[in-house]
Amino acid sequence: MLKIQVNKQLASFSFQFNHNIDCQGITAILGVSGSGKSTLINLINGLIKPDQGYIELNNRLLVDCDKRLFVAPENRQIGTVFQDALLFPHYTVIKNLTYGAKKVETSRFDEIVNVLNIRPLLNRYPAMLSGGEKHRVAIGRALLTNPLLLLMDEPLSALDMPRKKELLTYINKLANELNIPIIYVTHNINEVKQIANNVVILEQGRLIEFGKTDQVLQSNYLKEWL
Numbered sequence: 001m002l003k004i005q006v007n008k009q010l011a012s013f014s015f016q017f018n019h020n021i022d023c024q025g026i027t028a029i030l031g032v033s034g035s036g037k038s039t040l041i042n043l044i045n046g047l048i049k050p051d052q053g054y055i056e057l058n059n060r061l062l063v064d065c066d067k068r069l070f071v072a073p074e075n076r077q078i079g080t081v082f083q084d085a086l087l088f089p090h091y092t093v094i095k096n097l098t099y100g101a102k103k104v105e106t107s108r109f110d111e112i113v114n115v116l117n118i119r120p121l122l123n124r125y126p127a128m129l130s131g132g133e134k135h136r137v138a139i140g141r142a143l144l145t146n147p148l149l150l151l152m153d154e155p156l157s158a159l160d161m162p163r164k165k166e167l168l169t170y171i172n173k174l175a176n177e178l179n180i181p182i183i184y185v186t187h188n189i190n191e192v193k194q195i196a197n198n199v200v201i202l203e204q205g206r207l208i209e210f211g212k213t214d215q216v217l218q219s220n221y222l223k224e225w226l
């Protein structure tokens, strides 16, 4: 369970979030541009410090402003995959994958490489990969750090339609076969329909709807989008 109760002021943007997210399956964070989706992701992974409040993952406090506690991003056991699959251009895929991972067990490495179907790419350099392949490598790298939770911030927005479809299939496999809980940021309702178990909707820095995907898709707020 991810428990979040935070306030953050970013210039004139006020973000307030008080909600628990069940760490199971895929939870989509949906909202228009500027609603605060990336702010939420960056509060969870520790790239932003809240002004007030706390965040707790599986009963472990990650940040608590009252206690002046702040666990550094690299010690949170949370993987993040951003919009651009940032890989080191001068390293092969295998080096990119293992960069930052403290100790990689062969069985775990094989499992991740197989689920993402990146074995044929291991000895290539990033310049020799398609956009979708780069994303699969970036996801693999995040998974090899053994995260308790994977955050994905609009991972498909730079890809064309066929690549989007392909990557959505892989993201579903991560949740189902590797049992890794995923928080998936998007402003695309079709992506939500295809992969999310639960949905949280943000508007102007506030949570305005949450629940099971089918239920939230029927909400009055989303009817305007459809």
Ligand SMILES: Nc1ncnc2c1ncn2[C@@H]1O[C@H](COP(=O)(O)OP(=O)(O)OP(=O)(O)O)[C@@H](O)[C@H]1O
Residues within 6 Å of the ligand: 010, 011, 012, 013, 031, 032, 033, 034, 035, 036, 037, 038, 039, 040, 187
């Ligand atoms: N460091 C910052 N300083 C000032 N304002 C910021 C900062 N970071 C974000 N903001 C503002 O906070 C608001 C929310 O930004 P955020 O990136 O969380 O939105 P988003 O929903 O992820 O948008 P998008 O879908 O366009 O990525 C925006 O108005 C943004 O300009």
